[in-house]
Amino acid sequence: MFKETLQGVVEGTQGGLAGLLMDFEGIPLESYAKDGDFDIEAVGAEASVVVKAIQRATVMLEAGETREVAIQSEKMSTLIRVINNEYFVAVTLAPDANLGKARFLLRVAAPKLREELEN
Amino acid sequence: MFKETLQGVVEGTQGGLAGLLMDFEGIPLESYAKDGDFDIEAVGAEASVVVKAIQRATVMLEAGETREVAIQSEKMSTLIRVINNEYFVAVTLAPDANLGKARFLLRVAAPKLREELEN
Numbered sequence: 001m002f003k004e005t006l007q008g009v010v011e012g013t014q015g016g017l018a019g020l021l022m023d024f025e026g027i028p029l030e031s032y033a034k035d036g037d038f039d040i041e042a043v044g045a046e047a048s049v050v051v052k053a054i055q056r057a058t059v060m061l062e063a064g065e066t067r068e069v070a071i072q073s074e075k076m077s078t079l080i081r082v083i084n085n086e087y088f089v090a091v092t093l094a095p096d097a098n099l100g101k102a103r104f105l106l107r108v109a110a111p112k113l114r115e116e117l118e119n
Numbered sequence: 120m121f122k123e124t125l126q127g128v129v130e131g132t133q134g135g136l137a138g139l140l141m142d143f144e145g146i147p148l149e150s151y152a153k154d155g156d157f158d159i160e161a162v163g164a165e166a167s168v169v170v171k172a173i174q175r176a177t178v179m180l181e182a183g184e185t186r187e188v189a190i191q192s193e194k195m196s197t198l199i200r201v202i203n204n205e206y207f208v209a210v211t212l213a214p215d216a217n218l219g220k221a222r223f224l225l226r227v228a229a230p231k232l233r234e235e236l237e238n
Contacts, residue, residue, distance in 0.1 A: 046176035053172040054190055057165035064193025071173055074183025 001116055002030035006089070009105040010034055015097020017076070020044045021113065023086050024052060040092060047080050047090040068106075070099065081106045083114050120235055121149035125208070128224040129153055134216025136195070139163045140232065142205050143171060159211060166199050166209040187225075189218065200225045202233050 006019035010032055018040035020031035026048040031040050051069060058066050069080040077093045079102050089109070091102055125138035129151055137159035139150035145167040150159050170188065177185050188199040196212040198221050208228070210221055 050169065050172050050176055053169050057169055058190075058192045063195045063197075066190065066192050068189075068191040070187075070189040071177075071185065072187040073177045073185050076182045078182075 002113065003032050005109050005113060006030060006032040006091075009089075009091055009102065009109055012105050013091070013093060013098055013102040015094035016102060017092045017094060018043070019089065019091040021083075021087060021089050022048060024048055024088065029087065038092070040090070043078060043092050044090050047078060047088070051080055051082065051088055068103070070103070072099075079103060079106060081110055083110055083117065087113070087117055089113065121232065122151055124228050124232060125149060125151040125210075128208075128210055128221065128228055131224050132210070132212060132217055132221040134213035135221060136211045136213060137162070138208065138210040140202075140206060140208050141167060143167055143207065148206065157211070159209070162197060162211050163209050166197060166207070170199055170201065170207055187222070189222070191218075198222060198225060200229055202229055202236060206232070206236055208232065 002021050010016035010019045018033035018038045020040045021029045022044040026045045028041050028044055033040050054066050054069060066082050071078045077095060077097060077099055079091045080088055082088045093102055121140050129135035129138045137152035137157045139159045140148045141163040145164045147160050147163055152159050173185050173188060185201050190197045196216060196218055198210045199207055201207045212221055
């Protein structure tokens, strides 16, 4: 079920490359790559470091829990959505991808993933 | 000139709270807060840590230079735009703010800031 949800977000977004569900320790639970060569787990491992840095920062700033992080680099965009205290989803997109569509699809997928994870 | 540019982005965005121009060491160059009480420099100091973590990650992933980072937390959103190898701009917004407008205004402001910084 996790893989289908990831696939739905990646395939549903023009420019979507890969998606993964990972815990904050950097251990992948499930992943889906449109092109099998894409190393989404490397992206996820880095994403877990970034999300932890952000979580420490938002605690210090009393900004509340982090919900979403979007990182745009020259060669890719990475959209991260926090599912609960243990897991996040990261989706990697081509630089010219439809980021808004990916954000929408992830926002819709998040409660489904949360429900599955907590059942 | 820097302050006017920051003010333009903050005031031009519905829900804009504050903006700052800072170097990657966390030293602020200029800031503007709509409400004088808002501690944008604390946000910036945390943002510099996050951006450095992201830059290390993107180098490892060969993703090219980071251009923009958007962090959405429960109580605020922070939009970061990298200006050059030394400086970034961070704008803090209310959670219900018009993030797209802030992204647009920052994208337009970035080359102006770069030009001023490098002259």
